[in-house]
Amino acid sequence: MSIIVTDSGFAPAGADSHFLDIDAGHPPTDLADELNNIEAIRIEFASFADGRGFTLARQLRLMGFGGRLRARGQIMCEQYAMARRAGFDEVEISDADAVRQPQENWLARANWAAHDYQSQLRRPSS
Amino acid sequence: MYRYNDFDHGFVRERVRQFRSQVQARIDGVISEDEFKPLRLMNGLYLQLHAYMLRVAIPYGTLSSAQMRALAMISQRWDKGYGHFTTRQNIQYNWPKLRDVPDILSDLADVEMHAIQTSGNTIRNITADHFAGAARDEIADPRPYAELIRQWSTDHPEFQFLPRKFKIAVTGSSDDRAVTRAHDIGLRMARGQDGDIGFEVIVGGGLGRTPVIGEVLREFLPVQDLLPYIEAIVSVYNMLGRRDNKYKARIKITVRENGIDKIRELVEAEFILRRASFGGADQELLARIKTAFPAPDFIDAPIANFKTALAANDDFATWVETNLSPHKNPDYAIVTISLKTLGATPGDATDTQMQVMANLAEQFSHDELRVSHEQNIILPHVHKSHLAEIYARLADVQLAAANVGLASDFIACPGMDYCTLATARSIPIAQEIAARIDELKIERDVGLLKIKISGCINACGHHHLAHIGILGLDRAGVENYQITLGGDATQNAEIGKRAGPGFPADEIVSAIERLLEAYLAQRTSRTETFLETYRRIGIEPFKIALYGDGKANHAA
Ligand code: SF4
Numbered sequence: 001m002s003i004i005v006t007d008s009g010f011a012p013a014g015a016d017s018h019f020l021d022i023d024a025g026h027p028p029t030d031l032a033d034e035l036n037n038i039e040a041i042r043i044e045f046a047s048f049a050d051g052r053g054f055t056l057a058r059q060l061r062l063m064g065f066g067g068r069l070r071a072r073g074q075i076m077c078e079q080y081a082m083a084r085r086a087g088f089d090e091v092e093i094s095d096a097d098a099v100r101q102p103q104e105n106w107l108a109r110a111n112w113a114a115h116d117y118q119s120q121l122r123r124p125s126s
Numbered sequence: 127m128y129r130y131n132d133f134d135h136g137f138v139r140e141r142v143r144q145f146r147s148q149v150q151a152r153i154d155g156v157i158s159e160d161e162f163k164p165l166r167l168m169n170g171l172y173l174q175l176h177a178y179m180l181r182v183a184i185p186y187g188t189l190s191s192a193q194m195r196a197l198a199m200i201s202q203r204w205d206k207g208y209g210h211f212t213t214r215q216n217i218q219y220n221w222p223k224l225r226d227v228p229d230i231l232s233d234l235a236d237v238e239m240h241a242i243q244t245s246g247n248t249i250r251n252i253t254a255d256h257f258a259g260a261a262r263d264e265i266a267d268p269r270p271y272a273e274l275i276r277q278w279s280t281d282h283p284e285f286q287f288l289p290r291k292f293k294i295a296v297t298g299s300s301d302d303r304a305v306t307r308a309h310d311i312g313l314r315m316a317r318g319q320d321g322d323i324g325f326e327v328i329v330g331g332g333l334g335r336t337p338v339i340g341e342v343l344r345e346f347l348p349v350q351d352l353l354p355y356i357e358a359i360v361s362v363y364n365m366l367g368r369r370d371n372k373y374k375a376r377i378k379i380t381v382r383e384n385g386i387d388k389i390r391e392l393v394e395a396e397f398i399l400r401r402a403s404f405g406g407a408d409q410e411l412l413a414r415i416k417t418a419f420p421a422p423d424f425i426d427a428p429i430a431n432f433k434t435a436l437a438a439n440d441d442f443a444t445w446v447e448t449n450l451s452p453h454k455n456p457d458y459a460i461v462t463i464s465l466k467t468l469g470a471t472p473g474d475a476t477d478t479q480m481q482v483m484a485n486l487a488e489q490f491s492h493d494e495l496r497v498s499h500e501q502n503i504i505l506p507h508v509h510k511s512h513l514a515e516i517y518a519r520l521a522d523v524q525l526a527a528a529n530v531g532l533a534s535d536f537i538a539c540p541g542m543d544y545c546t547l548a549t550a551r552s553i554p555i556a557q558e559i560a561a562r563i564d565e566l567k568i569e570r571d572v573g574l575l576k577i578k579i580s581g582c583i584n585a586c587g588h589h590h591l592a593h594i595g596i597l598g599l600d601r602a603g604v605e606n607y608q609i610t611l612g613g614d615a616t617q618n619a620e621i622g623k624r625a626g627p628g629f630p631a632d633e634i635v636s637a638i639e640r641l642l643e644a645y646l647a648q649r650t651s652r653t654e655t656f657l658e659t660y661r662r663i664g665i666e667p668f669k670i671a672l673y674g675d676g677k678a679n680h681a682a
């Protein structure tokens with residue numbers, strides 16, 4: 001079993017058969033033609049020190065992917081804000097990791113939209 | 127100077143608050159050192175040989191007097207009364223206690239400073255020409271662009287876990303004082319066909335165990351494309367850079383393994399995608415940042431007393447000869463304060479010295495100081511009528527060494543005295559060489575000479591780029607010092623060549639002396655520098671000086 005982390009905290013993972021599973025090194029251009037038909041994508045993080053998944057998420061969003069985007073695997077609660085800012089909707093962690101990093105630690109990062117330099121740089125010109 | 131707005135303040139305070147609770151969790155044993163490590167590294171806190179080390183960023187090397195005073199206060203209150211200025215325009219404190227670090231960060235936040243992204247596999251402190259805004263040969267002040275990149279790279283959500291650390295340097299001058307060709311990304315300001323400002327983009331330079339001079343990725347990048355283009359470079363690197371071997375993880379290896387043309391193709395494609403996500407807010411921000419870097423309000427006053435002092439005081443005149451650089455205003459000078467006084471640790475300054483430099487900046491340099499990658503402090507805007515008084519006040523605190531650009535103006539990494547990775551000492555070797563040069567009284571005769579020393583193959587002392595580079599290694603438990611010759615850190619960047627087998631610690635000083643003698647014997651005139659002589663006659667005569675006739679090739 002695993003836990004889904006969103007801005008409102010922990011929830012048990014539900015059915016996930018509609019997710020396309022890819023690893024963090026997957027070339028996004030491979031998916032370019034079918035992005036509109038994909039409902040949800042789950043990107044696997046093999047190690048918290050491997051930041052490829054953040055860039056892959058951003059690239060998928062920039063290519064126009066509007067479906068659900070989930071990060072799964074080795075992710076620290078300190079990385080929650082990065083995941084959200086990069087374009088993920090949610091994070092999936094194991095039950096064991098949810099014990100080690102309890103809900104309150106993740107909720108402490110739920111204000112990810114605040115203090116975000118990128119939001120200063122990318123607002124459309126006024 | 128750039129001042130924090132509410133957003134910057136809020137960001138830094140929030141980070142201090144988060145780190146305070148992480149430190150508390152570590153002290154209470156709630157988290158292990160393994161869990162704490164990535165958190166402290168996000169905040170510039172290293173574990174060194176004897177203690178924690180805190181590395182504080184000095185963005186593009188610019189400090190106000192209030193900031194320098196705060197650095198002095200921190201060294202006095204929380205450390206052992208000194209700080210170490212580094213080759214990447216940071217200051218390091220070598221003895222902070224873990225429980226004090228959140229308070230130190232809070233004190234830094236009071237003066238708009240922090241230690242964020244001074245460690246870890248992320249975009250590090252953005253460095254710039256230390257003469258920015260003052261240099262005579264400058265197209266424009268590079269610091270507004272560096273500040274824009276600082277804000278963009280700070281807490282960038284994609285780039286906190288890159289394959290390896292990532293360093294960016296910016297210069298606005300034709301004389302490259304920012305070593306742009308030895309950075310992951312180097313930006314050299316240029317003018318486009320319409321006279322508009324842009325940048326030549328250099329990628330994949332770096333030192334370490336595989337020194338590489340960066341290659342040009344884009345000849346001319348218009349200013350409005352700056353952020354999307356470097357974001358494209360870093361995202362291509364993030365996906366492509368090797369993560370299986372940390373010695374092959376820097377972008378220089380990514381470029382070598384994939385070829386510059388392939389990298390360029392990927393970056394240009396990514397750039398198109400990225401550019402669409404910038405809606406002009408970055409350019410509005412840049413315009414606001416620019417207003418924070420106005421030219422100083424220059425004073426118009428006679429400089430006769432400067433000429434009188436020059437004639438009256440030989441020591442002052444000697445100092446003026448080496449420690450001043452031309453300012454764009456002819457009545458002004460750029461003053462370099464040497465942190466290489468005989469017997470001192472290169473790059474170190476005591477709290478008292480920092481205080482004095484802060485006071486001088488406030489009184490005489492339009493409230494500005496700079497830190498150079500050569501580990502000296504700069505007063506960028508000094509009216510010549512104030513030079514004599516500045517000199518006297520520097521001399522009172524042992525900061526008047528007249529050796530900028532000369533043999534004893536070393537770069538030396540911390541080496542065995544502090545660094546866990548060191549294979550040899552570097553500071554004591556630098557001090558011994560300085561003492562010998564002082565004994566021989568040949569420093570001024572030798573003239574312009576860059577000696578740089580690293581205590582291990584990681585090359586933090588930039589020895590590859592030195593006219594005479596020294597690399598301290600460990601050969602079966604014994605320190606061994608290898609010499610490289612002919613390196614160059616300027617716009618004509620070049621990696622030095624290995625001269626031959628290394629020397630034990632008790633022979634390296636004499637070996638350097640022989641090199642200097644060989645140069646003095648071979649140069650055509652006093653105006654031919656060591657590097658010029660080397661380029662004219664090649665490495666052989668220097669090998670003979672080091673190893674004797676015939677021995678060089680055999681021993682190598
Ligand atoms: S060159 Fe080596 S010894 Fe010197 S500071 Fe860097 S890692 Fe440490």
